Amino acid sequence: MKGLSQMFHSSRSRSQLRSSRSWSFSEIEYSESRRKPHFIGKVLMTALLTTFCIIIVKQPPSFSSSNVFSRREAGVIHVLVTGGAGYIGSHAALRLLKDSYRVTIVDNLSRGNIGAIKALQQQFPQLDRLQFIFADLGDAKAVSRIFSSNSFDAVMHFAAVAYVGESMLEPLRYYRNITANTLILLEAMAAYDVKTLIYSSTCATYGQPEKMPITEDTPQVAINPYGKAKKMAEDIILDYSNKSAMGVTILRYFNVIGSDPNGWLGESPRPELREHGRISGACFDAALGIIPGLKVKGTDYGTADGTCIRDYIDVTDLVDAHVKALNKAEPNKVGIYNVGTGKGRSVKEFVEACKKATGIDIQVEYLSRRPGDYPEVYSDPSKIKKELNWTAKNTDLLASLQIAWKWQKSHRHGYESPLPWPFECSLLKNWVCLLIPDGSTDEAMVIYKEHLLV
Numbered sequence: 001m002k003g004l005s006q007m008f009h010s011s012r013s014r015s016q017l018r019s020s021r022s023w024s025f026s027e028i029e030y031s032e033s034r035r036k037p038h039f040i041g042k043v044l045m046t047a048l049l050t051t052f053c054i055i056i057v058k059q060p061p062s063f064s065s066s067n068v069f070s071r072r073e074a075g076v077i078h079v080l081v082t083g084g085a086g087y088i089g090s091h092a093a094l095r096l097l098k099d100s101y102r103v104t105i106v107d108n109l110s111r112g113n114i115g116a117i118k119a120l121q122q123q124f125p126q127l128d129r130l131q132f133i134f135a136d137l138g139d140a141k142a143v144s145r146i147f148s149s150n151s152f153d154a155v156m157h158f159a160a161v162a163y164v165g166e167s168m169l170e171p172l173r174y175y176r177n178i179t180a181n182t183l184i185l186l187e188a189m190a191a192y193d194v195k196t197l198i199y200s201s202t203c204a205t206y207g208q209p210e211k212m213p214i215t216e217d218t219p220q221v222a223i224n225p226y227g228k229a230k231k232m233a234e235d236i237i238l239d240y241s242n243k244s245a246m247g248v249t250i251l252r253y254f255n256v257i258g259s260d261p262n263g264w265l266g267e268s269p270r271p272e273l274r275e276h277g278r279i280s281g282a283c284f285d286a287a288l289g290i291i292p293g294l295k296v297k298g299t300d301y302g303t304a305d306g307t308c309i310r311d312y313i314d315v316t317d318l319v320d321a322h323v324k325a326l327n328k329a330e331p332n333k334v335g336i337y338n339v340g341t342g343k344g345r346s347v348k349e350f351v352e353a354c355k356k357a358t359g360i361d362i363q364v365e366y367l368s369r370r371p372g373d374y375p376e377v378y379s380d381p382s383k384i385k386k387e388l389n390w391t392a393k394n395t396d397l398l399a400s401l402q403i404a405w406k407w408q409k410s411h412r413h414g415y416e417s418p419l420p421w422p423f424e425c426s427l428l429k430n431w432v433c434l435l436i437p438d439g440s441t442d443e444a445m446v447i448y449k450e451h452l453l454v
């Protein structure tokens with residue numbers, strides 16, 4: 001963004017420079033106006049120069065223009081956050097910005113929110129802190145352009161489709177979006193020598209382990225396309241790291257809840273994804289009256305209260321794990337960690353906490369088991385504690401839900417009504433949307449804040 005304004009400024013100053021040159025040029029002309037042949041030549045020359053200046057000013061700001069994001073700067077670490085318009089990615093971007101990192105977000109807004117980007121820009125309006133690039137990671141050409149015109153020190157790769165149920169219905173979409181896109185990203189990182197990757201993986205890669213808690217050595221036997229696609233992406237990353245100096249951290253998250261304690265960001269999935277949604281989203285939707293109530297499936301598991309047990313990790317702690325991983329990243333070093341609290345909570349416990357947090361007596365229907373649900377899943381987070389000195393701090397379920405509820409209450413319709421997808425640049429009010437010239441698909445565009453062009 002700064003580059004854009006810089007380019008504009010530099011175009012302006014270049015044109016100013018040129019027009020001031022033509023000024024003095026015409027001064028000379030004026031004084032020498034009696035020498036006619038020369039005069040005509042110079043008028044022509046002036047006209048040519050003026051046209052040239054106009055072309056420069058009118059040219060769409062080039063994606064590859066040199067800007068602050070394209071240069072390495074001593075003491076500044078520039079992190080590419082893929083999926084930064086989504087729930088976890090936006091929280092990670094916020095934390096990185098608070099910690100003085102320079103952040104580029106790449107997102108295709110298929111599931112994320114432009115409102116999250118705006119919220120980040122509102123907090124960090126400085127032109128050299130945050131830029132947003134609208135692009136699809138499945139578009140290898142666009143990804144390559146992003147890397148060629150930016151200078152990244154590290155990548156946090158969050159972008160993904162991420163619903164177990166949906167992955168059963170649309171497996172190919174999951175393998176393409178998760179596995180194939182990770183390959184595209186890795187190829188770009190390799191080509192442009194970006195040596196640090198923090199990868200968002202999931203406890204779904206473990207499938208249905210017999211023994212709890214889950215350690216990093218628990219065999220990964222994923223049982224749905226989502227978990228399998230993430231496992232394949234992990235394998236690709238690890239194979240490449242064996243053959244390169246890339247420093248890699250794979251973080252396998254458990255169930256993520258909560259939101260930014262300042263209330264700047266929240267979780268806002270698209271309405272059409274609600275049916276695949278997660279328990280916290282369903283709980284808030286029920287409290288807001290969007291759905292009639294909660295359906296708890298399975299009350300006869302061999303757990304203390306008969307409902308399933310899960311490990312809920314607060315998003316603030318989760319992004320802290322990312323920053324710790326980034327700080328400890330080294331070339332040739334690979335780290336794989338579970339990110340959870342190490343403590344399982346039952347669905348009944350969660351529902352009670354949700355009722356308390358929202359102050360609403362949510363209607364709960366207890367139903368028979370859903371096929372494919374595993375009774376108990378919780379992590380052993382001792383490896384990440386030992387090696388990254390990370391431990392979950394926000395382990396009070398009620399407190400996490402209270403914070404998230406505050407945001408939900410003040411954003412009853414999410415960030416804003418989501419943009420239709422696929423969309424046209426013209427739908428982005430107050431934003432300037434630039435098509436990347438030559439070759440790239442229509443989906444590869446860059447969006448800058450309008451006021452930067454003024």
Ligand SMILES: NC(=O)c1ccc[n+]([C@@H]2O[C@H](COP(=O)([O-])OP(=O)(O)OC[C@H]3O[C@@H](n4cnc5c(N)ncnc54)[C@H](O)[C@@H]3O)[C@@H](O)[C@H]2O)c1
Nearest residue numbers: 083085086087088107108109110111112137159160162256
């Ligand atoms: N939420 C959880 O409980 C949880 C648990 C384990 C792992 N994860 C992982 O964390 C990551 C983030 O999850 P989330 O909950 O924030 O999901 P989210 O849907 O809120 O965010 C994902 C973001 O990625 C973007 N995206 C998707 N495909 C893209 C593409 N091809 N090109 C560019 N952008 C694309 C979406 O628009 C969205 O903004 C995912 O990789 C997910 O698998 C999440």
